[in-house]
Amino acid sequence: xxxxxxxxxTGVAMLTLAGWMRPPLPAAQGGxxxxxxxxxxxxxxxxxxxxxxxxxxxxxxxxxxxxxxxxVVVNANGxxxxxxxYVKSGLPASYKAPAPAGPVTLDQDGCRYHPHxxxxxxxxxxxxxxxxxxxxxxxxxxxxxRPFNISQPTTMTxxxxxxxxxxxxxxxxxxxxxMHAWLGVLPHPFFSVSGSDGSFTIKGLPPGTYxxxxxxxxxxxxxxxxxxxxxxxxxADFSFAAK
Amino acid sequence: MIGALLGLGIVLRFPLPPSLFPMQDTTRxxxxxxxxxxxxxxxxGAGDGPAAAHMLPRPRNFTGALYKxxxxxxxxLPTDADLMRAIDEGLPGTAMPAWKGRLSDGExxxxxxxxxxxxxxxxxxxxxxxxxxxxxxxxxxxxxxxLDTGRQFYDSIGCRKCHGxxxxxxxxxxxxxxxxxxxxxxxxxxxxxxxxxxxxxxxxIYHRLRTGLDGTPMPWFSDLIDQKFLxxxxxxxxxxxVRSLSPPEAPEVRDVIHAPQITRTVPASPDDSVWxxxxxxxxxxxxxxxxxxxxxxxxxxxVWVQAVHDGHTLALRVxxxxxxxxxxxxxxxxxQRVLETVAGDDSAPPKAEPWPDQLAVQFPRHIPDxxxxxxxxxxxxxxxxxxxxWTSRPRKSVAGLARGIERFDTxxxxxxxxxxxxxxxxxxxxxxxxATPDTANEVQLEAGRAIPVAFFGWDGSSGEHGSRxxxxxxxFLALDRPTPPxxxxxxxxxxxxxxxxxxxxxxxxxxRGTAGAGRRR
Numbered sequence: 001x002x003x004x005x006x007x008x009x010t011g012v013a014m015l016t017l018a019g020w021m022r023p024p025l026p027a028a029q030g031g032x033x034x035x036x037x038x039x040x041x042x043x044x045x046x047x048x049x050x051x052x053x054x055x056x057x058x059x060x061x062x063x064x065x066x067x068x069x070x071x072v073v074v075n076a077n078g079x080x081x082x083x084x085x086y087v088k089s090g091l092p093a094s095y096k097a098p099a100p101a102g103p104v105t106l107d108q109d110g111c112r113y114h115p116h117x118x119x120x121x122x123x124x125x126x127x128x129x130x131x132x133x134x135x136x137x138x139x140x141x142x143x144x145x146r147p148f149n150i151s152q153p154t155t156m157t158x159x160x161x162x163x164x165x166x167x168x169x170x171x172x173x174x175x176x177x178x179m180h181a182w183l184g185v186l187p188h189p190f191f192s193v194s195g196s197d198g199s200f201t202i203k204g205l206p207p208g209t210y211x212x213x214x215x216x217x218x219x220x221x222x223x224x225x226x227x228x229x230x231x232x233x234x235x236a237d238f239s240f241a242a243k
Numbered sequence: 244m245i246g247a248l249l250g251l252g253i254v255l256r257f258p259l260p261p262s263l264f265p266m267q268d269t270t271r272x273x274x275x276x277x278x279x280x281x282x283x284x285x286x287x288g289a290g291d292g293p294a295a296a297h298m299l300p301r302p303r304n305f306t307g308a309l310y311k312x313x314x315x316x317x318x319x320l321p322t323d324a325d326l327m328r329a330i331d332e333g334l335p336g337t338a339m340p341a342w343k344g345r346l347s348d349g350e351x352x353x354x355x356x357x358x359x360x361x362x363x364x365x366x367x368x369x370x371x372x373x374x375x376x377x378x379x380x381x382x383x384x385x386x387x388x389x390l391d392t393g394r395q396f397y398d399s400i401g402c403r404k405c406h407g408x409x410x411x412x413x414x415x416x417x418x419x420x421x422x423x424x425x426x427x428x429x430x431x432x433x434x435x436x437x438x439x440x441x442x443x444x445x446x447x448i449y450h451r452l453r454t455g456l457d458g459t460p461m462p463w464f465s466d467l468i469d470q471k472f473l474x475x476x477x478x479x480x481x482x483x484x485v486r487s488l489s490p491p492e493a494p495e496v497r498d499v500i501h502a503p504q505i506t507r508t509v510p511a512s513p514d515d516s517v518w519x520x521x522x523x524x525x526x527x528x529x530x531x532x533x534x535x536x537x538x539x540x541x542x543x544x545x546v547w548v549q550a551v552h553d554g555h556t557l558a559l560r561v562x563x564x565x566x567x568x569x570x571x572x573x574x575x576x577x578x579q580r581v582l583e584t585v586a587g588d589d590s591a592p593p594k595a596e597p598w599p600d601q602l603a604v605q606f607p608r609h610i611p612d613x614x615x616x617x618x619x620x621x622x623x624x625x626x627x628x629x630x631x632x633w634t635s636r637p638r639k640s641v642a643g644l645a646r647g648i649e650r651f652d653t654x655x656x657x658x659x660x661x662x663x664x665x666x667x668x669x670x671x672x673x674x675x676x677x678a679t680p681d682t683a684n685e686v687q688l689e690a691g692r693a694i695p696v697a698f699f700g701w702d703g704s705s706g707e708h709g710s711r712x713x714x715x716x717x718x719f720l721a722l723d724r725p726t727p728p729x730x731x732x733x734x735x736x737x738x739x740x741x742x743x744x745x746x747x748x749x750x751x752x753x754x755r756g757t758a759g760a761g762r763r764r
Contacts, residue, residue, distance in 0.1 A: 054415045054416075134401075135400065135401030135404055137460065137462040138462075139423075139460070139462070140318075141423055143307065146318040146319065146320075146364070146370070147309065147317075147318050147423070147457060147458075148317045148318035149317050149318075149455050149457065149459075149460070149461070149462040149463060150317065150462055150463065150466055151400065151401075151455075151462035151463065151464050151466065151467060152466075153399060153400040153401050153467070153472065154472060156470055156472070158466055158470075163369070174405070174416065174419075174420060174421075174460030175401065175404045175405070175416050175460075176416070177416065177419030177420075
């Protein structure tokens, strides 16, 4: 091995060591931010109405307009709701997620899941709440996580946790075939969901170059590469087209 | 090193009884698997073997390690004993047979080890696998109070949403149900406990309520005990109630339907009280797989048959479980999914259509003298069969000659047919004169003869129409003759004669004895 080789090997070894020795990053305090908007182009698809006559208690909660399927929700400003945006890769191997603070709540209200798309950390409690007081079953159909299927015939809350990162774990109710939710299980807190204005924000990122993925239940996933340093804010916009 | 390994082996092996540490061999298990299991479950264990495409439910996909019949919590892996049970006893109501007796203990243990290799979950030591602690069945299972409690929880935990008000799998959510692989799945018909996958006893039902059936819409109910929504005993009562919906024993198939002769006019209505007093006979039906288009997923799994006659007319009552009064638009989507799942003969699956429900009763045209009967599958061109056919829409009954599946020629004389549908059950009564003018084509129903009879069923909402149907083999109908008075009188006469003769003998003997004694004195 030549001199250059030795230097290179030592360099790699030192870098590796440096990587190992880097202290755990702080929780989502300070750090960089990635934010953006999820646009939608093309004709807004008409979502089918949901017939809730079988559940008068749920049906009664929709006085203004009948409920429609939530697979595609296009906002008034032409953006797309319910897109899960998360850091897919780029975090150092040493990154340790902060201890999850409190449970994430999934509410069943009006025979719908609230939220429809959301994220959780590995090991963090998911509190599944039945506000309807009628029978729901909650089935998680992950493939990397063990599934579960809980019965909730009354107003009650059940807790479950997830052991492995998985984007996404489908959740569904079989009593009400229209009830679907999507849960992204991640080993870090760098995720967000586009809201009613189509925007998302991921805060507290350590400096680095990240692959950010935007996932939609009907339109699939898109990625963007974003490099951030210090406490700067970078913009990453996504755009999904009607199919 | 080798010595250390051997030492470890000895330490591990010998202190433990073999039952706790069975020497399972995945290589041997693979040999067994390839020979006996792969045809349905596929070489890679994905439930996609060559035979799988016709099956509903589909063979288990081992790669996801999701199992219906377990003793563990919802989402937990099954224990080895759970897997062994499914292999040993099979899964009633599916294509999975019982392997105990066909494969040796060692072969079955090895195959359990091998199917576990299809999923990485089994190798993951962080997976918690422990059988739940089940209580034993409380007494009073069949008491009215116990069953009332059970029924109360049947309603309050929402069983009826899928299983229906009377438990025949016809609840409002039933037509939307899919399993985790996206295949259509029927909510179990709780009146056929002999078809329950995990066994039909109250204890089996209680275990399924506690664990749920993973990979299906059936959740577990253990959370509800923890949250004090119901007690463990109340869950037992629910299991006992569900058990009470089926006959105490799985129906035995008997060859001959006895039609007693009654003194009143035969009942034309399926809900006449006479039917409550007449024996019923169970005949299993299977999918028609002889002719194309074949059908491997028959929805009508059997019929209950009763018959009476009054010396002039026969009344034949057929009842069977059917989730829908077809055609039912709520089930069109389900029907389409069933057809897409199992109707792949050679051609593309047919489009779901609003087919009616149908039932056919088949006889030969003439009662045969010997055992020679027409071809069971609707006769043939040269040897047709005489059939009664009923459809739910239009609601009518006809008679005719079938010359194979494809050809049916209607005859002018039709039997009267009356049907009622109630919570997932059809009850249909055909009535026809024993003797008819058309003796060439219509079977003449003579008392005291063995009249061959067979049954065919179609559930329109499961996509059944034409050759996609459920069929039976030939059975017999026997119209009993009224018992002649002689049958009752002759034993009495015989007894009286015997008694009389006996008395004569005794008297004679006594007389002789007295005479002899007199002489001796």
